[in-house]
Amino acid sequence: MKSLKLVHKIGLIVFTIGFITYLSLFFLGQYRLDKSDLKQSVGDQSFSVVDKYAQNIYGIQYDDQFSFVSDFKSILSQANEEIKSKFEISTYVARKIANSTEGNSFQQSAIEKGIGSPEGEVGKWQIKQLTDYTGWMEGREYESSEELAAQLEKVISDVNNSIISQKGFSQDNINNKAFTIAKKSEVGPVAQNPWLWLLLAIGIPIIGAIMYLLPRLKTQHAGIKNDGIFHSALKNRGWIGILLGTFLISFYVFLYWFPEYMTSWIVMVDPLSKMLSGNPASQWFMYGFLYTLAILVMGIRMIIKYRHSPYQMVRTVSVMFFQLAFAFVIPEILVRLNQPYMDLKNMWPLDYSFFFDYRLNEMVEAGTIGLFMLGWGIALFTLGVPIFTYLYGKRWYCSWVCGCGGLAETLGDPYRQLSDKSLGAWKIERWLIHGVLVFAVVMTAAVLYTYFTGSSQLLGMNTYSIRAVYGFGIGSIFSGVIGTGFYPFMGNRVWCRFGCPLAAYLGLVQRFKSRFRITTNGGQCISCGNCSTYCEMGIDVRWYAQRGQNIIRSSCVGCGVCSSVCPRGVLNLENRDEDGRFNQPSLIGNDSFGVQS
Structure with a gap:
């Protein structure tokens, strides 16, 4: 046991050294x-x-x-x-x-x-x-x-x-x-030997992270509990969390608007980019590479942590696979084959540029494969969303496939307890996320109007300006800087909860036309609060559990962590017929006292 704890500590040291090496590249150019x-x-x-x-x-x-x-x-x-x-x-x-x-x-x-x-x-x-x-x-x-x-x-x-x-x-x-x-x-030295610096700045942190995580298989019990998470400087908006959040925010600001200052980091991954696509690395390749690594390494942490739950383990492997294969490797190989770059699991309106003129032209000009991509993308949001959400709820995408959700569930898992459970936050959430969905629909309609008519003026507005505002405000600031940078401040699903237009679309279907629900057994609830504490979407799960009410909220992504942390088996994720989703009797103990819709 002592040797395992020593490996755990050494892993933390190795990771820290590697991370500092990575940061130092910023000044080595x-x-x-x-x-x-x-x-x-x-x-x-x-x-x-x-x-x-x-x-x-x-x-x-x-x-x-x-x-x-x-x-x-x-x-x-x-x-x-x-x-x-x-x-x-x-x-x-x-x-x-x-x-x-x-x-x-x-x-x-x-x-x-x-x-x-x-x-x-x-x-x-x-x-x-x-x-x-x-x-x-x-x-x-x-x-x-x-x-x-x-x-x-x-x-x-x-x-x-x-x-x-x-x-x-x-x-x-x-x-x-x-x-x-x-x-x-x-x-500089990175340009002269990128493979060496890739090993030092990326390989060493990965080795350190794995050394830090693996001993937990023996030294910690499976599952998660309220075991001091609110006493951690990393997980409760303490100084370590503030430093990490500041780093993430700064990273996204440089990535979106000042990539010229990140050249050493980008040059470092040039060999990988040339291996996959045949092209030199861009800032987006570097970002996709780091994004994928974060999901894979932190996915290992999730598997270790939730090893008592087959559902959580399979779900984690799923998001790791879809990120690695569909979001990272396959699009780069498509470029090598002179085909349009496309993440085949991404869809409109999350992929808000799908109907932009250059994307449509690129797919049409690519011939059969390009037309397949166009048809596939349209079918995903017109047929895939209503059918699969009806059958399985929005969890089929948000918790099993989506890259944004994958990063939130892996890298962001230590911060899930920081989501605001207040009624005020819920009211803001409903207005904000559906407002973004409306904005995405209007912007896309304007873009298609320009594509088919050739006119950039619609109702006195410039359609290119609408597109630019959406790309800057939603595509960059909200989904990137705030959506990820605010993990240590507002929890891991800030973007998914307040800004993702696809989550809003999926949620509308799930709320009113789906077989999915989380059922509760109010007679067994002991009001420990684990479920509400760990709900990343800000749902007060305990309130429903105490009353024996089904949880059918549109924001629920079906991650199942509330069920995994419940010590009494009160919560159960189910796909059943639609009858009984609404109007369940409310319970205290085993006594019904009415019906609540």
């Missing part, structure tokens, strides 16, 4: 800008102007990504200023065009007179832009030449504002170029 890499990154059209400002940093070795990225972004900003000054149209052109028209009726033929000779790239581009932007004005009468000139000044202002997006580098483009060039310019 070295960068040297190469002219050919720069040309490849910015393109031939913009290279000449960018090259002019990059002369002073060619060949210089930077020892940190912050200085390198800052200097590179400064170069692109200077290039932007030159490009803008080169293509900018002076406002006095508006008066020249207005004076060149016959009367006060606008004719586009006057544009060339106002611009002057269209010789050269600049003049031709200016004429084309003004022609495109004034098509709606052709033949239109104005009360005076001054009114026409004022309207043309607004058009010229719009054209000038579009110069950077068309000819230069927008802010998003600058960030993307910075990531691309930082990855190409990495010349």
Whole structure:
């Protein structure tokens, strides 16, 4: 027994050393800008102007990504200023065009007179832009030449504002170029030997984690209890939990908006990405790799912890399998086979980009396999959701298949007791999650409208803006930064409970048309509170158990942990006929005192 405890402690030390090594990669990057890499990154059209400002940093070795990225972004900003000054149209052109028209009726033929000779790239581009932007004005009468000139000044202002997006580098483009060039310019120890650092920064923490977990097979009893979880600095919003939450939040912020500062981590997994897809790693490959590892390693912890429950063990193996095979390996192999990247278990509206134009075009152009993917994706949410949810409740997806649920059930399991069980939280949950579902439906309808009509305007709104707002607010902030980063603060199912539109859709079906329910035996309940404590979805399970009421809440994901921790066998997950789901008699002890719907 002592030797097992020693292995347990050594495992914690090994994991800590490996994790620190992983964090240290953030500061080990070295960068040297190469002219050919720069040309490849910015393109031939913009290279000449960018090259002019990059002369002073060619060949210089930077020892940190912050200085390198800052200097590179400064170069692109200077290039932007030159490009803008080169293509900018002076406002006095508006008066020249207005004076060149016959009367006060606008004719586009006057544009060339106002611009002057269209010789050269600049003049031709200016004429084309003004022609495109004034098509709606052709033949239109104005009360005076001054009114026409004022309207043309607004058009010229719009054209000038579009110069950077068309000819230069927008802010998003600058960030993307910075990531691309930082990855190409990495010349530090990680780039020189990625396999070694993969072993040190990833392999060692895995070994340490397994050494830490395996002794629990002998040193701890199976199952979980109220055994001091609220006295832990890690599991009860203590200082360790705060540090971990801060790290997770910071990780997601960098992942979504500043991946150029994570290049050493991404370069480290380049060999794996090339093995699977044949392509260099992106930040999303790195994220998917770490995501999958977290589910696999913490899945081992779940199997050890819940080894008294066959249901929990099979459920855990299921989410480990679907994450590894369907979410990680198969999509990368599809890319190697020149097929569209697709997680075959993911579905709309959780996969909110499924109906985006580039995704639809990619699937249609891929031929038979692409059309199968399109049909499969549509069938999943139109047929799969109602049929399987009717038969098994939303647990078939949320607790057995979904990657978000898989991470919550494995990595997030130590924090399940932190879910808010208050009535106020339940009210917020109902409004928020169904509001996100409505937002997803509206956004998708707008996206499809643009796809089929070619118009980006719907009821006075720009459909691309709707898509961008959803992607930023829901796809990034809610599902990523808050959904995972807040595990140590609000429990492990923050996203699933408050924000997931697919969970809302599944929940509506489960609540009103399903065979699934959790039955309770109120006569056996001793009100220990284990079930409510460990309900990750914030359901006060004990309230139902004391009354012998079926639990048919739309938010219940059927994880079964409430049943697993019950010392009296009060709770039972069942799939039966629909009769009897509602209007069960309420009990105190063995005495019925009424019927509650």
